[in-house]
Amino acid sequence: MxxxxxxxxxxxxxxxxxxxxxxxxxxxxxxxxxxxxxxxxxxxxxxxxxxxxxxxxLSAYHKLFTETNIPRAYVITIIITVVGTVVNLVLTSLMAYPLSRKNLPGRTFFLLMVVFTMLFSGGLVPTYLIVKSLGLLNSVWSMILPNAVWSFNVLIMKSFFEGLPEELFESARMDGAKEFRILWQIVLPLSIPSMLTIGLFYMVGHWNEFFQAIMYVTDRGLFPLQVVIREILIQTQMPLENAENMMPTETMQMASVVMASLPIIVVYPFIQKHFTKGMLMGSVKG
The missing domain is CATH 1.20.5 (Single alpha-helices involved in coiled-coils or other helix-helix interfaces)
Incomplete structure (x- = not known):
């Protein structure tokens, strides 16, 4: 041509x-x-x-690992990311599956409630009081449970579930399978692209956890990576005398940014194809 x-x-x-x-x-x-x-x-x-x-x-990286709270903050952030993502995916799938069934009693009402939470929130003070009353202050759970389910991700997963052939569900029910078994053995294995997509959203959100940490955590030993990096970024500039032997704040800042960004940059290429596929399949039915 x-x-x-x-x-x-x-x-x-x-x-x-x-x-x-x-x-x-x-x-x-x-x-x-x-x-x-x-x-x-x-x-x-x-x-x-x-x-x-x-x-x-590599002196900046050596100093970050030996003279700051970066190593402990890495552990806290990894715990938040892994545990939080698992909790998110479990609760999101358990909520999205019944909403995807058209015969669910009150389905329209529950969908409206999900959309409502995307437009309005309870506010900072009521949320803080709830977290405090549950005894979650100064704990890792205070950075996981308040955002256990994202309404947007529920709608994406619901749309994906609705796109699965109805014949699969009818065949499973004829064989005597209950709804939970259908979800576990049929729906979830077919939803890997969608799960990886939503899991990436949750994972990035937990890895960048900052706001809830400064709201609910005062114990410096529980600070996640982003909060510790913030403390490094706001340090005052060092004087320029003895430049040969000193460690400038700017170099420390750049090294901390690299350490915070590197894990996400490394992980993303491996799930990029699943991410694109999951977005398309979750937004187009039929």
């Missing part, structure tokens, strides 16, 4: 636009990584901007 000059110009424009978008995404990441491994003297020589370092030092 011979392409005309209009198609060639269009393809060129698309390549240029995509190339610029890629640079806009890659260059800030390169800058952050480079600044975190560049000696401070080289940073000063280059006016505070280094994209490709001439020499490399």
């Amino acid at each position: 011979v392409r005309g000059w209009e198609d060639r110009i269009f393809n060129l424009v698309v390549v240029v636009v995509l190339g610029l978008a890629a640079l806009a995404a890659i260059l800030p990441l390169m800058y952050v990584v480079s600044m975190s491994i560049t000696p401070f003297t080289e940073v000063l020589k280059n006016g505070g901007f280094v994209l490709i370092p001439k020499s490399i030092t």
Whole structure:
């Protein structure tokens, strides 16, 4: 097929636009990584901007792991992310499955309640009082249970469940399977793309946990990664004397940002195809 000059110009424009978008995404990441491994003297020589370092030092990462609460914060964040994501997926699937059944009594009312929570919330003070009355203050659960179910994710999973062939459910019921067994042995195995998609949403939310931590946790030993990084980012700049031996705050900041972002960047490529498939299948029925 011979392409005309209009198609060639269009393809060129698309390549240029995509190339610029890629640079806009890659260059800030390169800058952050480079600044975190560049000696401070080289940073000063280059006016505070280094994209490709001439020499490399890992002293900032060494100091983060030995002189800050980063290691413990990593453990807390991993616990919140793993346990929280499991709780989220279990509760979301248990809520989405009955809502996907058209013969559920009061289905319209429950769906309206789910949508209502997307538009209105109980407020900060009532939520804090509930967390306090449940004895969750200064605990890991205070950063998990208040966001145990996201209404948006419930609707995505409900739409996916509705797209499954009704014949599967009828056949299972004829064989004597109850609803929970249908969910566990039929629906969930067929919903892996949707589960991975929603799990990624929940995982990123828990990994970036910040607001609930500063609201409900005062014990510094329970601070998650983002709160500890915030403390590093707001540190005052160090004086410039003895630049050879000192550790600048800016280098520490960049190293902490890399440590916070690296796990998500590493995990995402492995589930990207499932993420795209789950979004499409969860939004299109039939």
